[in-house]
Amino acid sequence: MRAVLALVSGLVFGAGLAISGMMDPARVRGFLDVAGAWDPTLGFVMGGALLVMALAWFVQRRMVRPVADDAFALPGTHNLDVRLVGGAALFGIGWGLAGLCPGPAIASLAVHPEPAAIFVAAMVAGMGLFRFLEERR
Template identity: 70%
Template sequence: MSARPLLALLSGTLFGAGLALSGMMDPSRVREFLDVGGAWDPTLAFVMGGALIVMALAWGLQRRMLKPVAAERFELPGTRLIDARLIGGSALFGIGWGLGGLCPGPALASLALNPLPAAVFVAGMVLGMIVLRLFDRA
């Protein structure tokens, strides 16, 4: 049996626990972070800083590894130019994040704790993904 499903479960559980402990599943906390002219809450900046440190360590470790723990080879994303699609997608993400106070990871994790509002957000997110697929095919 492959270790991948267990590692995915452990990773997801750790990610969800981190979101819950940091308060990032609370949409009002995210909106307060984005409200730089009002009651600004810097908590999210510290969460992002912690994530950057973890990723910097992970990239350093990855460079020293011959292969991943649970795969035959690394499958890393390539770099892309900044184009209209990237800018548009980033803008839509930011608008949705600001209005809803959630992004995909916390939205899915929120389904367990606050299902109705999270389900509305997740439904909108899925609808957006479907619309993107339709436009990509056209």
């Protein structure tokens, strides 16, 4: 049940990305190009997603446990640190350079395999590098 729900969630997520136009790196870049030919589409995507998710959080607060597991496993929400802000800023540089974030990049593997695979391979290497640095600490 849990496995099926995770697969369906990924599938719906991928379909949403494809319909929204967020799998077009130039369009995503256009949203970040506030001083140029600004493309507001990403704002509508965020708006639609936030609306549904806000409702989901409302329901979640009234549930004892998720449908297919014994307990919710959710991250903390309060601790602000340099890592959080610095890591996010670093990610933003990549996002602005290529117009790609992890979701659309992975979804693109199926439809635009060549550029997507280059980006995803480098992204996985970056994740591995972080893991390596973490273990050395």
